[in-house]
Amino acid sequence: MMIPIRRQLKKWIHHPYFGFLIVAFIFVLVQVANTVGLLGTSQVRAIGLTMIYFIIALGFTLLLGYAGLASLGTAGFVGFGAYLLGNVMRVLGLPFIAAILIGILSAIVLGSLIGFISLRIEGMYLAIITLAVSEVFVELFKNAVSLTGGTDGFRIPTLTLFGRTLGILDRAPVYFMLTFFLLLIMIATFNLINSPIGRAMLAIKNSDSAGQAMGVGLLKYRILAFVIATIYAIIGGMLYMMYYRSSIPDTWSLALSLNILAAVIVGGSKSIWGVLIGVFLIFGLDTMVLKDIQFFVTYPNTTLIFSGALIILIVMFYPGGIIKLLVNTKYRIQKMIQSRKEYLYGKDDL
Amino acid sequence: MEKMTYRGFLKRYYRSRIERYMFLIESLHAYLPILESNSQKKMNQSLEDLKVMQQKKLDHAYFLTQDPEKRLSILKEDLREKRNQKYYWTLRAIKQKRKRLEAKGDETIAHEARLMEKAALGAIENKIETALNRLSKHPSLSKPLMEKAVYEALEKTLSDAWLNHQQERLNRHQKRLNQEKVKVSKKAEIYQTRLNVLKEKLTHLEGQLLHEETERLEQLSEKKKEDPTYQAMDHAIDHLNAKLRLRENQDIHLTLSHLSMSFAGLKAVDDLSFDVKKGSIFGLIGPNGAGKTTVFNCITQFYKPTSGAIYFKNNKQEVVSLLDYPVHEIIKQGIVRTFQNVELIWELNILDNMLVGAHSLYKSSLLTQLLHLPMLKREEEVVKAKAIRILDSLGLLSYKDFYPLGLPYGILKKIELARTLMTDPQLIILDEPAAGLNDQETKALAKTIKDIQKHHGCTIFLVEHDMELVMDICDEICAINFGKKIAIGTPREIQSHPEVREAYLGGE
Numbered sequence: 032m033m034i035p036i037r038r039q040l041k042k043w044i045h046h047p048y049f050g051f052l053i054v055a056f057i058f059v060l061v062q063v064a065n066t067v068g069l070l071g072t073s074q075v076r077a078i079g080l081t082m083i084y085f086i087i088a089l090g091f092t093l094l095l096g097y098a099g100l101a102s103l104g105t106a107g108f109v110g111f112g113a114y115l116l117g118n119v120m121r122v123l124g125l126p127f128i129a130a131i132l133i134g135i136l137s138a139i140v141l142g143s144l145i146g147f148i149s150l151r152i153e154g155m156y157l158a159i160i161t162l163a164v165s166e167v168f169v170e171l172f173k174n175a176v177s178l179t180g181g182t183d184g185f186r187i188p189t190l191t192l193f194g195r196t197l198g199i200l201d202r203a204p205v206y207f208m209l210t211f212f213l214l215l216i217m218i219a220t221f222n223l224i225n226s227p228i229g230r231a232m233l234a235i236k237n238s239d240s241a242g243q244a245m246g247v248g249l250l251k252y253r254i255l256a257f258v259i260a261t262i263y264a265i266i267g268g269m270l271y272m273m274y275y276r277s278s279i280p281d282t283w284s285l286a287l288s289l290n291i292l293a294a295v296i297v298g299g300s301k302s303i304w305g306v307l308i309g310v311f312l313i314f315g316l317d318t319m320v321l322k323d324i325q326f327f328v329t330y331p332n333t334t335l336i337f338s339g340a341l342i343i344l345i346v347m348f349y350p351g352g353i354i355k356l357l358v359n360t361k362y363r364i365q366k367m368i369q370s371r372k373e374y375l376y377g378k379d380d381l
Numbered sequence: 382m383e384k385m386t387y388r389g390f391l392k393r394y395y396r397s398r399i400e401r402y403m404f405l406i407e408s409l410h411a412y413l414p415i416l417e418s419n420s421q422k423k424m425n426q427s428l429e430d431l432k433v434m435q436q437k438k439l440d441h442a443y444f445l446t447q448d449p450e451k452r453l454s455i456l457k458e459d460l461r462e463k464r465n466q467k468y469y470w471t472l473r474a475i476k477q478k479r480k481r482l483e484a485k486g487d488e489t490i491a492h493e494a495r496l497m498e499k500a501a502l503g504a505i506e507n508k509i510e511t512a513l514n515r516l517s518k519h520p521s522l523s524k525p526l527m528e529k530a531v532y533e534a535l536e537k538t539l540s541d542a543w544l545n546h547q548q549e550r551l552n553r554h555q556k557r558l559n560q561e562k563v564k565v566s567k568k569a570e571i572y573q574t575r576l577n578v579l580k581e582k583l584t585h586l587e588g589q590l591l592h593e594e595t596e597r598l599e600q601l602s603e604k605k606k607e608d609p610t611y612q613a614m615d616h617a618i619d620h621l622n623a624k625l626r627l628r629e630n631q632d633i634h635l636t637l638s639h640l641s642m643s644f645a646g647l648k649a650v651d652d653l654s655f656d657v658k659k660g661s662i663f664g665l666i667g668p669n670g671a672g673k674t675t676v677f678n679c680i681t682q683f684y685k686p687t688s689g690a691i692y693f694k695n696n697k698q699e700v701v702s703l704l705d706y707p708v709h710e711i712i713k714q715g716i717v718r719t720f721q722n723v724e725l726i727w728e729l730n731i732l733d734n735m736l737v738g739a740h741s742l743y744k745s746s747l748l749t750q751l752l753h754l755p756m757l758k759r760e761e762e763v764v765k766a767k768a769i770r771i772l773d774s775l776g777l778l779s780y781k782d783f784y785p786l787g788l789p790y791g792i793l794k795k796i797e798l799a800r801t802l803m804t805d806p807q808l809i810i811l812d813e814p815a816a817g818l819n820d821q822e823t824k825a826l827a828k829t830i831k832d833i834q835k836h837h838g839c840t841i842f843l844v845e846h847d848m849e850l851v852m853d854i855c856d857e858i859c860a861i862n863f864g865k866k867i868a869i870g871t872p873r874e875i876q877s878h879p880e881v882r883e884a885y886l887g888g889e
Contacts (some may be wrong), residue, residue: 219751226750226757227736227743234726234737241724244681245800246712246741255747301728375474 047225048218054307055214058082062206077318079206082213083271085310088294089220089303090263095292096300097229098256099236100149101158103288107165108141108261110172110283112268117185117278118178127192127273134265142261146254165288172280184279187272205273212270216263220303223259232256290314293338297345299352308353313338388586395583396697400713402576404744409569411763416561424554428547435543442535445527456516464509475501587699594621620690623654627692628700634659634840635680635808640689642675642864649675650686651864657808657857659694662834662841664855666848666875668884672864673844674721677812680842681718682708696807712741715807721816723793725785731796732781735768736761738800768803774836775799775829791822798829802837809833811843815850823847827854852876860884 043049061078064070087109094100112134119130145164149157172179179185190197190205197204223229231252234242239249272278290313298309317334321327327334349356444455475498482494598621616639623638635657642650649672657663665673678684680691682703691703696715703711717738726734742764745757772778775795785793794814801809814830815823827850834841845851851858852872859869862884868875875881 222751222753226753227740227745228747228750230726230729230733230737231740233728234740237726237728238724240683241720241726242737243683243708244712244718244720244724245738246709246804247737248707248709375477 047221050304051214051217051221054217055210058210058213059207062203066203074319075206076202077315077322079202079209079274080271080318081310081315082209083267083274084291084294084314085307086213086216086270087264087267088291088298088306088310089216090260090267091291091295092300092303092306093220093223093232093263094256094260095295097224097232097236098253099232100253100256101154102145102161102257102260103158103285103292104145104161104163104165104168105260105264105291106283106285106287107168108138108264109268109271109287110278110280111137111141111168112265113272113278113283114172114179114185114268115265116269116272117187120190121187130269131266134269135262138261138265139258142258143254145261146250146257149253149257150250162285162288165283165285169280169283172283179280182280184277185272186277188276190273190276192273199276202274205270209270209274212266216266217303224303228252228255290338293342297338297341297353299354302352302354305352305354312341312353388590392583392586392590395579395586399576399579399583401744402572402579404742406569406572406576408760408763409565409572411766412759413562413565415762415766417558420554420558424550427550431543431546435539438539439536442527442532444521445524446529446532448526449522452522453516453519456519456521457513460513460516461509464512468505468509471505472502598625616688619654620692623690624692624700624702626656627694632658633694635691635693635842637676637680638690638692640676640679640686640691642672642679642684642686649864650679653689653861653864653866655859655866655869657840657842659840660834660838661856662830662843662854664851664858665842665844665861666846666851666858667861671861673861674812675864676861677718677810677844681711681716681810682706693808696805712804712806715804716810717801717804717806717808718810719794719797719801719812719814721812723785723790723797725793725797725800727784727786730782730784731772731777732765732768734785734796735772735800735803736764738803739764739768741804764803771799771802790817791819791825794818794822794826795829798833802833805837806839808840808842811841811845813844813846815845815847823850826850830854 058078061070061075065072065075087105091102091105094102115134115137116130119125119133120127145161148160152160173182175181188199192204192208195204231242231247232255234245234247235249235252243249294309294313295306296309297312298307299305317338321334321337345352444452447455479494479498483491485491598618601618601621620638623636627633627636633656636655638654640650640653641648653676665676667673675684679686680703685704692700693703693714693716695701701714703714703716706714726737729737743760745754745760748754749757769778769781772781775798777792777795777799780788780792780796785796788796794817798811798814811830815826818826830841830843831854833839843851843855855872857870858872858875860867860875860878860881862880867880867884868878870878
């Protein structure tokens with residue numbers, strides 16, 4: 032029974048979820064390599080952080096690449112998620128699932144609020160409004176000392192996860208949970224993009240009058256885009272808090288929002304794989320590779336020059352992002368092989 | 382305007398439920414043939430696999446019945462064929478190279494090329510020869526001889542077993558399919574009973590409401606004498622009369638009553654009233670800036686008119702006031718429009734553009750779409766099949782996977798027209814369909830529009846500057862100037878109307 036098995040295997044490999052599974056598997060392997068001793072702990076921590084930013088950037092992709100709404104308030108929501116988890120788990124002592132549910136509920140409220148605003152205000156002005164909301168959050172983090180610990184930061188020394196108490200250095204279980212969440216969110220994003228919702232969002236991005244004439248309600252889909260992006264951001268923040276066990280207000284400044292925007296634009300604002308590449312270029316390269324080079328250790332802010340130059344190059348020459356460059360290169364190579372074959376064997380005249 | 386009363390709310394609720402059940406029943410029925418063909422395909426595939434396996438086994442058995450000498454020759458033949466396939470491209474490349482060199486015209490080079498070719502061919506032949514010589518040590522040559530009777534028995538059992546297997550598969554498959562069919566039809570039945578109950582409730586409620594409305598009309602006509610704002614009252618009664626006319630008259634499809642639209646004091650449409658007949662092609666003409674597109678935008682609720690009423694007989698033969706609906710729900714009443722400059726979704730390919738056109742048909746919830754549950758897949762398959770059918774009927778199927786950017790303008794216009802057909806509309810509104818097309822394309826477009834009107838049985842309402850097209854295809858034409866109606870009638874009447882001539886050519 033060789034043939035059917037092979038066909039079945041082919042079916043699995045060509046299934047769209049297969050790639051996501053492979054990515055999640057590689058991330059799991061990273062942690063395993065750390066326990067075996069092949070990879071340093073700081074590298075694994077950097078990869079974990081990049082995964083969290085990947086989750087947040089996926090939400091931003093839906094917002095910018097699909098619904099066409101510019102937002103600079105991502106960091107505020109991520110921070111909100113982080114402090115929310117801290118308060119719910121350490122102060123109230125509720126389980127993790129409760130924290131996630133509360134996070135999703137508050138994301139729905141916050142997202143629909145900004146979604147309503149987005150119906151009246153568009154483009155740059157929407158970005159400014161979201162930036163203002165984010166800054167309000169940051170001020171709140173700095174000043175509401177009883178809830179957030181102020182500028183000293185908020186810490187969770189011990190974490191109870193599914194009946195297990197984890198110490199501050201016990202990061203592996205959280206890392207695996209992070210991978211699981213990443214897999215779920217990648218699949219959910221893929222499903223949303225490839226369903227009527229994704230098409231409707233693209234329709235209102237390209238031409239809102241045509242979208243409305245075809246039955247796409249502007250308000251519904253803008254709110255939906257904001258709610259989904261906010262849910263991703265808040266879940267990202269919660270995972271950050273669980274993985275890092277501490278949070279200070281300075282982390283959630285405009286720089287993070289801009290970096291996520293940069294990651295999405297550099298990678299390609301309409302592709303999950305593009306965002307993965309972008310996130311690794313903007314966040315991963317900085318924390319994993321450049322950090323070990325002496326020059327960048329002496330002058331830490333020079334890494335920003337690198338990402339800035341990258342953004343300028345990409346926006347100037349490849350507005351579709353790096354994923355577009357890769358796809359184009361693939362086609363070019365295929366074409367080259369074809370022409371080489373034609374040169375060698377001739378066209379079908381023999 | 383309908384007030385938001387409890388019963389009004391109830392009516393909308395019933396309607397939405399009825400719509401849902403109708404859709405569910407429809408989708409179940411549409412899904413059945415797809416299911417059948419898919420399973421048939423799967424079965425054929427597995428049967429073919431079985432055949433290949435059987436043939437392989439029989440071949441091997443036949444091979445074992447032969448003498449060692451013959452076995453060797455069979456093996457050699459096999460190998461020779463395989464090697465020929467393997468070296469096909471190399472041989473071709475060698476020939477090609479020789480040809481290229483010969484084409485240079487130099488005799489010495491040609492001679493060398495021939496020698497080179499000969500050497501290369503010889504090398505390949507050598508390789509094949511050594512491989513053939515190695516075959517004499519093949520392990521299958523030493524296997525014991527199979528008797529002919531054994532082979533025949535094997536052949537028989539194999540074919541019998543195969544036949545049995547096939548029969549079993551067929552039976553099992555048929556059984557499963559029947560089960561599925563029964564399930565689907567049961568589901569459809571349940572939905573049908575629920576639908577009937579809902580329909581009864583709705584007709585009862587609507588009867589009540591209609592009775593009350595006539596009473597109100599009577600009261601209004603009594604009040605008219607006392608009211609000082611005489612004209613407004615008149616208009617209100619005109620609106621109600623228009624609604625009643627639409628309800629009683631089978632021919633009329635859409636009616637505008639005293640429609641006015643002003644932008645900060647500028648009257649773009651001024652007191653415009655006309656009826657559009659069912660199944661006709663209705664043209665709206667006028668000089669530039671006469672307010673034609675504004676009328677369209679008022680009908681499709683992109684603008685909310687300053688005053689006036691628009692009534693429409695929707696796809697369930699109910700008379701509705703379009704002013705009660707937001708822009709994105711107009712399509713559910715059966716009105717679809719196109720735009721002056723093509724408004725396709727540039728980031729989606731043509732097939733996906735068609736699916737966007739069918740957006741209002743999708744009933745799957747957010748959760749269904751998030752998890753890609755079977756219901757969504759079923760819907761997608763049904764809608765995709767419909768899109769492909771429509772593209773095929775308009776001769777656009779070859780553009781299915783293209784992106785709109787870079788396609789010719791005529792094709793884009795045609796695609797936009799195809800997109801409107803996705804929801805089986807009752808009324809198609811075309812905003813300057815021939816703008817930017819050359820003569821030939823315009824003629825083709827006229828034919829397409831007529832075909833659509835004939836095959837889909839829908840009313841077409843268009844604005845156009847190309848007089849030839851308008852006079853050619855329209856059954857009735859309304860001419861407006863500065864937002865006011867100046868004439869309405871058949872193309873011939875409009876052509877000879879003095880005011881229309883004045884508006885277009887200028888008076889003295």
